[in-house]
Amino acid sequence: MAYRIKVNGKVREADVEADTPLLWVLRDTLDYRGVKFGCGAGLCGACTVHLDGQPVRSCQTPVSRVKDRAVTTIEGVGESAAGKAVQAAWLAHDVVQCGYCQAGQIMSATALVAANHHPSDDDIDAAMGGNICRCATYIRIRAAIKTAAASLAKAG
Amino acid sequence: MNKPVLTDDLAAPSRRLLLKVGLAAGGGLLVGLAPAFAAAAAADTAILNAYVRIAPDGGVTIAAKNPEIGQGIKTMLPMVIAEELDVDWGAVRIEQAPVDFKAYGAQFAGGSMATPLNYDLMRRVGAAARSLLIAAAALRWNVPTAECDTTPGAVRHTASGRSLLYGALATSAAALPAPDLAKLPLKNPKDFRIIGQSHHGIDSPKVVTGQPLFGIDVVRPGMLYAVFEKCPVFNGTVVSANLDEVKAQKGVRQAFIVKGGSEPAGLRDGVAILADSWWRAQKARKVLKVVWNEGEGAGQSTAGYAARAVELSKQPGTKSLRKDGDTDAALAGAAKVVEAAYAYPFIAHAPMEPQNCTADVRGGKAEIWAPTQTPQSGLALTAKTLGMAEADITVHMTRCGGGFGRRLNNDYMVEAAKISQMAGVPVKLLWSRADDLQHDFYRPAGWHFLKGGLDAQGKVIAWRDHFVSFGDGDKFASSAGMSGTEFPARLVDNCLIEASLMPTQIPTGALRAPGSNALSFALQSFIDELAHAAGQDPVAFRLALLGEPRLVGKAADGLFDTGRARGVIELVAEKSGWDKATLAKGEGMGVGFYYSHRGYFAEVVKATVAADGSVTVNKVWVAGDVGSQIINPTGAETQAQGAVLDGLAQALGQEIVIAGGKAQVENFDGFALLRMPQSCPVEVHFRLTDNAPSGLGEPALPPVAPALCNAIFAATGVRLRRLPVDTELLKRA
Ligand code: FES
Ligand code: FES
Numbered sequence: 001m002a003y004r005i006k007v008n009g010k011v012r013e014a015d016v017e018a019d020t021p022l023l024w025v026l027r028d029t030l031d032y033r034g035v036k037f038g039c040g041a042g043l044c045g046a047c048t049v050h051l052d053g054q055p056v057r058s059c060q061t062p063v064s065r066v067k068d069r070a071v072t073t074i075e076g077v078g079e080s081a082a083g084k085a086v087q088a089a090w091l092a093h094d095v096v097q098c099g100y101c102q103a104g105q106i107m108s109a110t111a112l113v114a115a116n117h118h119p120s121d122d123d124i125d126a127a128m129g130g131n132i133c134r135c136a137t138y139i140r141i142r143a144a145i146k147t148a149a150a151s152l153a154k155a156g
Numbered sequence: 157m158n159k160p161v162l163t164d165d166l167a168a169p170s171r172r173l174l175l176k177v178g179l180a181a182g183g184g185l186l187v188g189l190a191p192a193f194a195a196a197a198a199a200d201t202a203i204l205n206a207y208v209r210i211a212p213d214g215g216v217t218i219a220a221k222n223p224e225i226g227q228g229i230k231t232m233l234p235m236v237i238a239e240e241l242d243v244d245w246g247a248v249r250i251e252q253a254p255v256d257f258k259a260y261g262a263q264f265a266g267g268s269m270a271t272p273l274n275y276d277l278m279r280r281v282g283a284a285a286r287s288l289l290i291a292a293a294a295l296r297w298n299v300p301t302a303e304c305d306t307t308p309g310a311v312r313h314t315a316s317g318r319s320l321l322y323g324a325l326a327t328s329a330a331a332l333p334a335p336d337l338a339k340l341p342l343k344n345p346k347d348f349r350i351i352g353q354s355h356h357g358i359d360s361p362k363v364v365t366g367q368p369l370f371g372i373d374v375v376r377p378g379m380l381y382a383v384f385e386k387c388p389v390f391n392g393t394v395v396s397a398n399l400d401e402v403k404a405q406k407g408v409r410q411a412f413i414v415k416g417g418s419e420p421a422g423l424r425d426g427v428a429i430l431a432d433s434w435w436r437a438q439k440a441r442k443v444l445k446v447v448w449n450e451g452e453g454a455g456q457s458t459a460g461y462a463a464r465a466v467e468l469s470k471q472p473g474t475k476s477l478r479k480d481g482d483t484d485a486a487l488a489g490a491a492k493v494v495e496a497a498y499a500y501p502f503i504a505h506a507p508m509e510p511q512n513c514t515a516d517v518r519g520g521k522a523e524i525w526a527p528t529q530t531p532q533s534g535l536a537l538t539a540k541t542l543g544m545a546e547a548d549i550t551v552h553m554t555r556c557g558g559g560f561g562r563r564l565n566n567d568y569m570v571e572a573a574k575i576s577q578m579a580g581v582p583v584k585l586l587w588s589r590a591d592d593l594q595h596d597f598y599r600p601a602g603w604h605f606l607k608g609g610l611d612a613q614g615k616v617i618a619w620r621d622h623f624v625s626f627g628d629g630d631k632f633a634s635s636a637g638m639s640g641t642e643f644p645a646r647l648v649d650n651c652l653i654e655a656s657l658m659p660t661q662i663p664t665g666a667l668r669a670p671g672s673n674a675l676s677f678a679l680q681s682f683i684d685e686l687a688h689a690a691g692q693d694p695v696a697f698r699l700a701l702l703g704e705p706r707l708v709g710k711a712a713d714g715l716f717d718t719g720r721a722r723g724v725i726e727l728v729a730e731k732s733g734w735d736k737a738t739l740a741k742g743e744g745m746g747v748g749f750y751y752s753h754r755g756y757f758a759e760v761v762k763a764t765v766a767a768d769g770s771v772t773v774n775k776v777w778v779a780g781d782v783g784s785q786i787i788n789p790t791g792a793e794t795q796a797q798g799a800v801l802d803g804l805a806q807a808l809g810q811e812i813v814i815a816g817g818k819a820q821v822e823n824f825d826g827f828a829l830l831r832m833p834q835s836c837p838v839e840v841h842f843r844l845t846d847n848a849p850s851g852l853g854e855p856a857l858p859p860v861a862p863a864l865c866n867a868i869f870a871a872t873g874v875r876l877r878r879l880p881v882d883t884e885l886l887k888r889a
Contacts, residue, residue: 017406028435036370038508038589039589040589041589041825043825044508074365078365087364091361091364094791096356096360097226098508099226099357099359099555100558128832129833131832134506135508135802136797138801138835139797139835142832
């Protein structure tokens with residue numbers, strides 16, 4: 001059946017089965033290929049998107065459960081102050097190695113710093129523990145989150 | 157590991173290659189290379205695939221020749237060209253080169269070989285383009301070239317103050333004869349402006365905004381999405397499958413059996429399902445029922461191999477790897493003999509991007525888009541598998557979501573190509589994570605039965621290693637081998653290294669720092685045991701073993717520089733405060749050293765073992781020597797940190813268990829990759845030495861596992877001789 005979902009501010013329509021994970025609707029039906037597939041089981045975080053600003057694993061979210069919540073993907077996250085700050089910090093710290101996990105990392109990090117401008121190391125561990133980086137860029141992710149949070153704190 | 161065959165001195169590829177200079181379409185300068193044989197054959201034809209293109213409007217485009225797998229090569233090699241060309245880094249456009257052996261030579265990501273193979277060559281390519289532009293300016297001004305110089309992007313006549321932008325000179329430079337590659341003047345490294353400065357990955361802005369770059373992001377008009385089910389027992393074959401039922405599933409367009417062959421790492425039997433979305437194809441697998449002929453592999457298990465290894469250790473090895481002096485006599489006469497058995501498991505690569513490939517094989521031509529570390533061997537394998545000429549196949553390199561050695565093999569490429577050929581439509585094949593973990597070319601398990609002899613002063617006088625590994629006859633399975641030069645061979649007078657090989661159907665292959673990633677654990681842990689048996693400090697013991705700075709070994713095997721080894725061990729001891737560290741209860745420090753992929757690395761791990769046996773790594777110090785120049789410092793640091801954390805993850809939790817011939821793993825809950833809470837600070841130091849720059853993707857990995865286990869020993873007195881770390885052994889009552 002046809003589902004209408006709001007992605008990055010635009011209403012989009014996808015004619016798929018109810019159990020189709022949001023991940024595949026975004027990637028293969030609606031062409032948001034920045035969202036990545038890593039495990040399909042909620043174990044790696046590569047597919048993280050926001051629903052009304054909250055990070056969710058899109059591979060574990062059937063499209064039928066999105067309803068009228070606003071979907072934000074890596075393609076749209078830079079529209080928010082937090083997303084923009086995180087992307088800038090990612091470049092400043094040269095976080096990216098292969099880059100495959102980074103869409104998911106950035107989505108989780110953005111949700112964290114949007115809610116918490118002074119994240120402690122424990123806050124970062126808790127918010128980011130579901131996102132695997134096989135290249136193990138964790139040291140720079142941690143530093144970049146602190147930079148992004150500090151820039152948001154400064155901006156008020 | 158698919159190491160390239162090196163037919164010449166690495167430092168002098170410029171003698172095998174000729175510069176090619178040509179006019180770009182629409183005007184401007186092209187500078188490329190061709191092997192001497194090909195250049196002669198095609199002397200007057202225009203060059204199509206160049207390294208440097210300078211357009212009349214001044215735009216500079218540099219081709220990045222090798223696959224990008226996260227090692228930063230697409231940034232680093234163009235930096236080297238840009239340096240000698242003398243342009244501003246920010247003004248350069250970088251393009252992924254097409255796959256073309258004649259224009260680019262070997263294009264692959266493996267063995268940390270890109271720097272040693274290309275550093276000098278890429279400098280010369282940049283210098284050649286610069287010298288042509290200078291020559292063109294000198295002609296125009298009618299002055300000697302010696303009076304001309306460059307500033308970034310322009311040639312300048314110093315005496316008159318005249319200056320011309322590269323773009324204005326490019327077309328006339330294209331008509332000039334190519335300079336001799338070997339004789340070009342190169343910059344003095346102290347004048348470098350780009351090399352030695354940190355530059356972030358050139359595609360990173362696209363990565364952080366989610367633009368499609370990876371193999372999995374490729375979309376072709378009219379393509380179908382494919383999944384491919386193979387026998388869970390390696391090399392099993394298809395007897396039959398319920399294809400009609402599968403074809404009745406929603407969205408499924410085709411389903412068929414694919415017959416495989418016996419090409420190493422090539423196509424194997426399986427069932428292909430093609431649908432109008434990947435989710436529908438994957439969902440249809442749930443109803444798929446295949447009758448397999450499991451074949452010979454069904455009986456194999458990791459437990460069986462472990463038991464067999466112990467049996468074999470009781471017999472003499474069947475393959476001799478080294479025999480210096482008289483090890484038996486030296487052990488018999490030793491003041492102290494230490495004996496220990498070490499073991500490490502099969503592990504998977506699990507790159508973050510699951511294996512995938514998009515292929516369009518129609519009308520006698522094949523076009524392929526693949527995240528691969530070895531596009532050229534993939535092309536050759538595809539030609540063989542499909543029965544096509546290589547000339548009819550085009551392979552496009554995409555960015556790879558990790559490699560780690562997994563994508564040295566192109567099994568997924570030939571699967572996609574074959575499926576597209578059979579289906580007659582473009583196909584995007586994507587593996588699930590289970591497919592990836594269950595059909596890897598695993599880092600092989602291995603067993604070392606070690607004996608070391610010390611004299612009364614605690615000097616190592618005998619070393620014996622019976623290595624039990626995998627292979628047929630006396631040929632090691634892929635990446636299951638060991639050379640006779642592994643440290644501390646060549647430093648101990650009485651040294652016997654031998655191997656026994658077990659045949660296996662389990663596919664094995666190179667994993668980041670192949671061989672070394674496992675050998676280092678066994679050998680450097682055992683050296684620690686010897687140090688403690690000798691009553692000596694582990695750092696001092698290693699320095700004594702190395703002796704005076706000198707080159708040891710034979711040139712043919714690659715020389716080992718004890719001075720470079722000492723240098724990094726001393727540096728890491730200093731930076732980690734090895735001698736004066738005050739440690740909390742349950743905390744210990746351990747050291748490891750390894751030489752691999754031309755890099756010398758010493759590492760110190762500080763770890764805490766809690767009463768419940770759990771291990772926390774607090775910090776790792778790294779000292780590395782990869783020669784005279786760190787080309788891109790930010791990339792160098794992150795490679796070393798990533799390799800160290802990768803090695804820690806392997807040691808702390810990774811193992812693939814095989815039972816009934818099948819890998820007993822489904823997803824990341826059964827294969828522990830490192831996560832943020834386990835990450836720790838990794839402090840990286842490089843010691844610059846007067847040696848040719850070498851690669852960094854791998855050599856920082858091997859020392860960390862033994863450094864960790866040595867730290868655990870220092871903290872607890874428990875010696876871990878098997879990976880992954882078993883916290884049960886570390887519990888305090
Ligand atoms: S793909 Fe969704 S958590 Fe891994
Ligand atoms: S950058 Fe490669 S998986 Fe994170």
